Protein backbone atom coordinates (compact mmCIF):
# COMPACT_ATOMS: atom_id res chain seq x y z
CA UNK A 1 0.00 0.00 0.00
CA UNK A 2 2.88 2.39 0.84
CA UNK A 3 4.34 1.48 -2.54
CA UNK A 4 1.02 2.48 -4.15
CA UNK A 5 1.22 5.81 -2.35
CA UNK A 6 4.77 6.36 -3.59
CA UNK A 7 3.67 5.59 -7.16
CA UNK A 8 0.68 7.94 -6.93
CA UNK A 9 2.91 10.80 -5.73
CA UNK A 10 5.63 10.15 -8.29
CA UNK A 11 3.04 10.01 -11.07
CA UNK A 12 1.51 13.25 -9.72
CA UNK A 13 -1.90 11.65 -9.15
CA UNK A 14 -2.79 13.94 -6.26
CA UNK A 15 -6.37 12.73 -5.70
CA UNK A 16 -5.20 9.11 -5.51
CA UNK A 17 -2.33 10.07 -3.22
CA UNK A 18 -4.68 11.82 -0.77
CA UNK A 19 -7.18 8.95 -0.90
CA UNK A 20 -4.43 6.38 -0.25
CA UNK A 21 -3.08 8.45 2.65
CA UNK A 22 -6.50 8.45 4.34
CA UNK A 23 -6.90 4.74 3.64
CA UNK A 24 -3.49 3.91 5.15
CA UNK A 25 -4.29 5.92 8.27
CA UNK A 26 -7.68 4.22 8.64
CA UNK A 27 -5.96 0.85 8.39
CA UNK A 28 -3.73 1.83 11.30
CA UNK A 29 -0.50 2.70 9.47
CA UNK A 30 1.67 4.95 11.66
CA UNK A 31 1.75 8.61 10.51
CA UNK A 32 5.57 8.58 10.46
CA UNK A 33 5.55 5.51 8.23
CA UNK A 34 3.43 7.41 5.73
CA UNK A 35 5.77 10.40 5.85
CA UNK A 36 8.68 8.02 5.29
CA UNK A 37 7.00 6.70 2.14
CA UNK A 38 6.56 10.31 1.01
CA UNK A 39 10.26 10.94 1.57
CA UNK A 40 10.94 8.08 -0.86
CA UNK A 41 8.64 9.67 -3.43
CA UNK A 42 10.22 13.11 -2.95
CA UNK A 43 13.66 11.54 -3.53
CA UNK A 44 12.49 10.11 -6.86
CA UNK A 45 11.02 13.45 -7.98
CA UNK A 46 14.13 15.26 -6.76
CA UNK A 47 16.41 12.90 -8.72
CA UNK A 48 14.33 13.44 -11.86
CA UNK A 49 14.67 17.18 -11.36
CA UNK A 50 18.43 16.81 -10.97
CA UNK A 51 18.67 14.80 -14.20
CA UNK A 52 16.56 17.34 -16.11
CA UNK A 53 13.69 14.86 -16.49
CA UNK A 54 11.37 16.98 -14.32
CA UNK A 55 11.17 20.73 -13.93
CA UNK A 56 10.22 23.41 -11.41
CA UNK A 57 6.43 23.01 -11.91
CA UNK A 58 6.77 19.30 -10.98
CA UNK A 59 8.84 20.22 -7.93
CA UNK A 60 6.17 22.74 -6.93
CA UNK A 61 3.40 20.22 -7.43
CA UNK A 62 5.32 17.68 -5.34
CA UNK A 63 5.56 20.32 -2.61
CA UNK A 64 1.81 20.99 -2.78
CA UNK A 65 1.02 17.28 -2.58
CA UNK A 66 3.42 16.88 0.31
CA UNK A 67 1.75 19.76 2.18
CA UNK A 68 -1.72 18.30 1.58
CA UNK A 69 -0.58 14.86 2.78
CA UNK A 70 1.10 16.19 5.91
CA UNK A 71 -2.07 18.21 6.66
CA UNK A 72 -4.03 14.93 6.65
CA UNK A 73 -1.40 13.04 8.64
CA UNK A 74 -0.67 15.65 11.33
CA UNK A 75 -4.03 15.49 13.21
CA UNK A 76 -3.53 11.71 13.54
CA UNK A 77 -0.39 12.35 15.54
CA UNK A 78 -2.38 14.27 18.14
CA UNK A 79 -3.33 11.14 20.10
CA UNK A 80 0.07 11.20 21.74
CA UNK A 81 -0.18 14.88 22.79
CA UNK A 82 1.61 15.85 26.02
CA UNK A 83 0.29 18.16 28.71
CA UNK A 84 3.59 19.10 30.40
CA UNK A 85 5.74 22.05 29.29
CA UNK A 86 9.18 20.73 28.41
CA UNK A 87 10.80 24.08 27.55
CA UNK A 88 11.38 26.50 24.71
CA UNK A 89 12.76 25.86 21.26
CA UNK A 90 13.60 28.29 18.46
CA UNK A 91 13.47 26.80 14.98
CA UNK A 92 13.68 27.99 11.38
CA UNK A 93 14.88 27.20 7.87
CA UNK A 94 18.28 28.80 7.44
CA UNK A 95 19.18 31.76 5.24
CA UNK A 96 18.86 31.20 1.49
CA UNK A 97 16.55 28.19 1.83
CA UNK A 98 12.76 28.32 1.55
CA UNK A 99 11.90 24.61 2.03
CA UNK A 100 9.49 24.42 4.97
CA UNK A 101 7.37 21.28 4.70
CA UNK A 102 9.79 19.10 6.69
CA UNK A 103 10.38 21.86 9.24
CA UNK A 104 6.64 22.33 9.71
CA UNK A 105 6.23 18.63 10.54
CA UNK A 106 9.06 18.96 13.08
CA UNK A 107 7.43 22.08 14.61
CA UNK A 108 4.11 20.28 14.84
CA UNK A 109 5.64 17.24 16.56
CA UNK A 110 7.70 19.32 19.01
CA UNK A 111 4.65 21.39 19.89
CA UNK A 112 2.62 18.24 20.41
CA UNK A 113 5.31 16.76 22.62
CA UNK A 114 5.10 19.67 25.05
CA UNK A 115 7.68 22.17 23.79
CA UNK A 116 6.96 25.87 23.37
CA UNK A 117 8.16 26.44 19.81
CA UNK A 118 9.06 29.76 18.22
CA UNK A 119 9.01 29.17 14.46
CA UNK A 120 10.98 31.86 12.62
CA UNK A 121 9.85 30.62 9.19
CA UNK A 122 12.14 30.35 6.19
CA UNK A 123 15.25 32.15 4.88
CA UNK A 124 16.22 33.10 8.44
CA UNK A 125 19.55 34.95 8.84
CA UNK A 126 21.87 33.96 11.75
CA UNK A 127 21.24 37.26 13.58
CA UNK A 128 17.52 36.52 13.74
CA UNK A 129 18.17 33.20 15.47
CA UNK A 130 20.40 34.96 18.00
CA UNK A 131 17.75 37.64 18.62
CA UNK A 132 14.99 35.03 19.10
CA UNK A 133 17.08 32.96 21.53
CA UNK A 134 17.82 36.09 23.56
CA UNK A 135 14.15 37.12 23.57
CA UNK A 136 12.70 33.73 24.47
CA UNK A 137 15.51 32.32 26.61
CA UNK A 138 15.27 29.08 24.60
CA UNK A 139 17.92 26.48 25.37
CA UNK A 140 17.42 24.55 22.12
CA UNK A 141 17.69 25.71 18.51
CA UNK A 142 16.59 23.72 15.45
CA UNK A 143 18.01 24.53 12.03
CA UNK A 144 16.32 23.12 8.94
CA UNK A 145 17.77 23.12 5.44
CA UNK A 146 17.23 21.16 2.23
CA UNK A 147 19.83 22.73 -0.04
CA UNK A 148 23.57 22.13 -0.21
CA UNK A 149 23.65 25.92 -0.02
CA UNK A 150 22.18 25.65 3.48
CA UNK A 151 25.36 24.13 4.99
CA UNK A 152 27.25 27.40 5.30
CA UNK A 153 24.32 29.39 6.73
CA UNK A 154 23.93 26.56 9.29
CA UNK A 155 27.61 26.84 10.17
CA UNK A 156 27.30 30.64 10.36
CA UNK A 157 24.27 30.35 12.65
CA UNK A 158 26.09 28.01 15.04
CA UNK A 159 29.04 30.44 15.03
CA UNK A 160 26.74 33.44 15.57
CA UNK A 161 25.15 31.80 18.63
CA UNK A 162 28.60 31.04 20.07
CA UNK A 163 29.81 34.53 19.16
CA UNK A 164 26.87 36.01 21.07
CA UNK A 165 27.96 34.07 24.17
CA UNK A 166 25.01 31.66 23.97
CA UNK A 167 27.27 28.67 24.59
CA UNK A 168 24.77 26.70 26.64
CA UNK A 169 22.27 26.54 23.76
CA UNK A 170 22.05 23.13 22.07
CA UNK A 171 21.70 23.13 18.28
CA UNK A 172 20.15 20.34 16.22
CA UNK A 173 20.03 20.30 12.46
CA UNK A 174 18.01 18.38 9.89
CA UNK A 175 16.54 18.38 6.41
CA UNK A 176 16.80 16.40 3.18
CA UNK A 177 20.54 16.45 2.45
CA UNK A 178 21.77 16.76 6.03
CA UNK A 179 23.70 13.96 7.73
CA UNK A 180 26.22 13.57 10.54
CA UNK A 181 29.10 14.68 8.34
CA UNK A 182 27.32 18.01 7.76
CA UNK A 183 26.68 18.23 11.50
CA UNK A 184 30.43 18.03 12.09
CA UNK A 185 31.06 20.66 9.42
CA UNK A 186 28.53 23.08 10.91
CA UNK A 187 29.56 22.52 14.53
CA UNK A 188 25.98 21.70 15.55
CA UNK A 189 25.42 19.41 18.54
CA UNK A 190 23.23 16.83 16.82
CA UNK A 191 21.62 15.76 13.57
CA UNK A 192 18.08 14.37 13.41
CA UNK A 193 16.80 12.36 10.46
CA UNK A 194 13.10 13.09 11.01
CA UNK A 195 10.54 14.70 13.30
CA UNK A 196 10.66 11.77 15.76
CA UNK A 197 14.43 12.19 16.04
CA UNK A 198 13.98 15.93 16.62
CA UNK A 199 11.61 15.21 19.51
CA UNK A 200 13.94 12.57 20.98
CA UNK A 201 16.91 14.97 20.86
CA UNK A 202 14.93 17.83 22.38
CA UNK A 203 13.64 15.59 25.19
CA UNK A 204 17.19 14.49 25.90
CA UNK A 205 18.26 18.11 26.28
CA UNK A 206 15.16 19.34 28.15
Ligand code: B12
Pocket residue numbers: 035039042043044045046047049050056059060061062063064066096097098099100101102103105106141142143144145146147148149172173174175176177191192193194195196197198
Ligand atom coordinates in the same frame (compact mmCIF):
# COMPACT_ATOMS: atom_id res chain seq x y z
C1 B12 B 1 9.08 20.10 -2.57
C2 B12 B 1 10.44 20.62 -2.96
C3 B12 B 1 10.56 21.97 -3.29
C4 B12 B 1 9.41 22.98 -3.08
C5 B12 B 1 9.42 23.37 -1.60
C6 B12 B 1 8.05 23.74 -1.06
C7 B12 B 1 8.08 24.03 0.43
N1 B12 B 1 7.12 24.86 0.83
O1 B12 B 1 8.91 23.55 1.18
C8 B12 B 1 9.84 24.15 -4.04
C9 B12 B 1 9.22 23.93 -5.40
C10 B12 B 1 9.50 25.56 -3.56
C11 B12 B 1 11.35 23.91 -4.14
C12 B12 B 1 12.24 24.87 -4.54
C13 B12 B 1 13.58 24.62 -4.80
N2 B12 B 1 14.20 23.42 -4.72
CO1 B12 B 1 13.45 21.92 -3.90
N3 B12 B 1 12.76 20.15 -3.41
C14 B12 B 1 11.58 19.74 -3.02
C15 B12 B 1 11.60 18.21 -2.75
C16 B12 B 1 11.02 17.49 -3.97
C17 B12 B 1 10.89 17.73 -1.51
C18 B12 B 1 11.25 18.41 -0.18
C19 B12 B 1 10.21 18.11 0.88
O2 B12 B 1 9.35 18.92 1.16
N4 B12 B 1 10.22 16.89 1.44
C20 B12 B 1 9.22 16.46 2.40
C21 B12 B 1 9.73 16.38 3.83
C22 B12 B 1 8.59 15.98 4.77
O3 B12 B 1 10.77 15.46 3.82
P1 B12 B 1 11.71 14.92 4.95
O4 B12 B 1 13.12 15.18 4.55
O5 B12 B 1 11.34 13.50 5.19
O6 B12 B 1 11.42 15.77 6.27
C23 B12 B 1 11.93 15.33 7.53
C24 B12 B 1 13.41 15.66 7.74
O7 B12 B 1 13.95 16.47 6.76
C25 B12 B 1 13.47 16.24 9.13
N5 B12 B 1 13.80 17.66 9.31
C26 B12 B 1 13.49 18.72 8.57
N6 B12 B 1 13.90 19.85 9.16
C27 B12 B 1 14.48 19.51 10.32
C28 B12 B 1 15.07 20.27 11.33
C29 B12 B 1 15.60 19.63 12.44
C30 B12 B 1 16.22 20.44 13.53
C31 B12 B 1 15.57 18.20 12.54
C32 B12 B 1 16.20 17.54 13.71
C33 B12 B 1 14.97 17.45 11.52
C34 B12 B 1 14.43 18.10 10.44
O8 B12 B 1 12.14 16.06 9.68
C35 B12 B 1 11.21 16.10 8.59
C36 B12 B 1 9.89 15.47 9.02
O9 B12 B 1 10.02 14.13 9.45
C37 B12 B 1 13.15 17.99 -2.60
C38 B12 B 1 13.66 16.58 -2.91
C39 B12 B 1 13.93 15.76 -1.68
N7 B12 B 1 14.42 14.57 -1.93
O10 B12 B 1 13.76 16.16 -0.55
C40 B12 B 1 13.72 19.07 -3.55
C41 B12 B 1 15.13 19.63 -3.32
C42 B12 B 1 15.42 19.84 -1.86
N8 B12 B 1 15.07 20.93 -4.00
C43 B12 B 1 16.14 21.23 -4.68
C44 B12 B 1 16.35 22.43 -5.43
C45 B12 B 1 17.59 22.49 -6.28
C46 B12 B 1 15.42 23.48 -5.36
C47 B12 B 1 15.55 24.87 -6.06
C48 B12 B 1 16.96 25.50 -6.01
C49 B12 B 1 15.06 24.70 -7.51
C50 B12 B 1 15.19 25.95 -8.39
N9 B12 B 1 16.00 25.81 -9.42
O11 B12 B 1 14.60 26.96 -8.12
C51 B12 B 1 14.53 25.69 -5.25
C52 B12 B 1 15.20 26.33 -4.02
C53 B12 B 1 14.55 27.55 -3.51
C54 B12 B 1 15.21 27.97 -2.20
N10 B12 B 1 15.96 29.07 -2.22
O12 B12 B 1 15.08 27.31 -1.19
C55 B12 B 1 17.19 20.14 -4.57
C56 B12 B 1 18.36 20.53 -3.67
C57 B12 B 1 19.67 20.02 -4.24
C58 B12 B 1 20.86 20.49 -3.48
N11 B12 B 1 21.85 19.61 -3.44
O13 B12 B 1 20.94 21.57 -2.97
C59 B12 B 1 16.33 18.91 -4.09
C60 B12 B 1 17.09 17.90 -3.21
C61 B12 B 1 15.84 18.19 -5.38
C62 B12 B 1 16.98 17.56 -6.15
N12 B12 B 1 17.30 16.30 -5.92
O14 B12 B 1 17.55 18.23 -7.00
N13 B12 B 1 11.65 22.60 -3.80
